[in-house]
Amino acid sequence: MSTADVVGPDKAKPLEEEKLPGGLAGLWARSWLNIRTGNLGPLPIIIGQFAVVVLFGFTATNFFTSVNFVNLIDQSAGTAMLAFGVVFVLLLGEIDLSIGYLAGIGALVVAELQLPGSGHELNGLLAMLIAVAVCAAIGAFQGSIVAFVGVPSFVVTLGGFLIWQGVILNQLEQRGTIIIQDRWINYTDSYGFSPTAGWIIAVIASLLYPASILYKRVLARGTQIARVNLYGFAAKTIAIAVVAFGAVAIANHARVIKTVLGLPLSGVIVVFFFIALTFLAKWTTFGRHVYAVGGNAEAARRAGISVARIRVLVFAISGATAGIGGIIFAAQVNSVALTFPPGNLLLNAIAAAVIGGVSLFGGRGHVRGALLGAVLIGTLQNGLNTLSVSNGWIYIITGLVLLAAVTLDTFAVRLQARSGR
């Protein structure tokens, strides 16, 4: 154990967790210690997700169908994309209120660029690339005002909220709806992989976590980051595999008339960005600096980190993920209309990240929180819809879940502080 190096013979008693036995007993002891000290991790939200699924499974007749499962993924995908960006912004201790309408800008740009007979009809893939770049640039611009001028992000992005809403109104008030015919764009929320392709994706997704742990164990041998409880590792690996293969199995089983829906591309896009952004946040210098700036901006500045650069880049990421989310939402209805963005997109995205355990005060949280939060909110709203509950109640219940999640988190943080971990 490498800590032996820094633990003196008669100094400071070892951390409680270092006295824990290995193996299965150690796993239980560690889990119990974590729960007692408020290190709940994603546990509450996973339990919540189970509860919601079981509840709707019994009460809503159309909820527990494979077709609805695929719908659920398609509906949650856009929110999850926006929530990814929210995680980074919240990690800095900032806020981005413009993402709802930035998603609209992404959808608008992509719809305009693919418009047949407009004289600038582009291939859908290129159109999407440009739309995302435009949103990233807008995000970077807003971030620059925050970083260089020093205007609070709340105000800057509130301005953005109004401005981009206005741009969308100006563009669509006269024209009504722009239909999206390009198949590549519409694929983002309608394409399903063939059953075989689905299984291959499930295999790849299941292998990534064990591969990352093995990589650490081999490359970081002897360090604390390489110390993994074997049973915990096995349990996590199996859980991920069950989720991946289960999702593919259900999606492959989903049929509308006689066509197999298959694993939706929207879900694969979200998982891809989940993995890529987790890597960015946890394994790169950029990610480390984001956490540092969110934790103590002055310390980060003195350590030679360009705080302004980090801020601008984070707002660019937020813009880009909003753009991608917007495209997925537009693909859902094959068009962009004045009703865009759908529902409470901005608030759902922020709520997803917060329910997922990301702190509003910066420096604390994980990318996975956005995914878990978005899926929970998506499941709630989808289930309540299948129960034909009124929109009013859907908002009220989503709000109550948000409150419960934040309250639980506050208690957990207090427990952590008291136990000194």
Place this chain on the structure above:
Amino acid sequence: MSDTPLLQLRGITKTFGSVEALTDVEFEVNPGEVMALVGDNGAGKSTLVKCIAGTHTADHGHISFEGREVHINGPKDAARLGIEVVYQDLALCDNLDVVQNMFLGREINKFQVLNEAAMEYRTSETLKTLAVTTIKSVRQPVATLSGGQRQSVAVAKAVQWNSKLVILDEPTAALGVAQTEQVLALVRRLGERGLGVILISHNLHDIFETADRITVLRLGRSVAVFDRRSTTQQAVVEAITAGMPTKVAGVTQSHDEAQA
């Protein structure tokens, strides 16, 4: 101790508008020496340190480092020479662990991908060579450390880059008795390892326990340099206050002065 001082300042003058913060200051630190810098509030300690650390540039005067004349025009110049400052508010990120703080801004990476293992090894090494034995795990968040442990991490962070001169700004100001002992022991070890240490403190007790020599600033001038072994706290206090010990906290007023 070698003949050439590690750092030598001659005739340093610094003005802010019409205020002369430093006038003709003479100051030196030898390798392996703990030099205390004392003075009343407003005596110019912070300004002098900022001139050494590159935050300010002196208007006049010469700075030589390891016998060579140098110009320090920014914190980067100072860092390149091997001068590190541990500020009073420590500049640690509470949400990051010890390893992450130690390498903040200078992470070991390959194509921007972090090498956590190498950073953890080197952190353990550094803490071991400094005999920092109170930190239980290098992977615990700094938020969970005590004041003394945090100070130790901040000092270790400053000295791990082969620095030659470490400036400590009030390192024990916020600490309890046991933790103060811890940090002072660490300061002495820095000197024993051959580093030059500038110790800024208001606490003469700490200084007499740690420092080899004491430089006194008063109203922007260097007024005295004492050898710790051949002086008394009373002499230092008198130099700080120009013979008016009534103005020093903790020193009781004598009867006739109180009447005057």
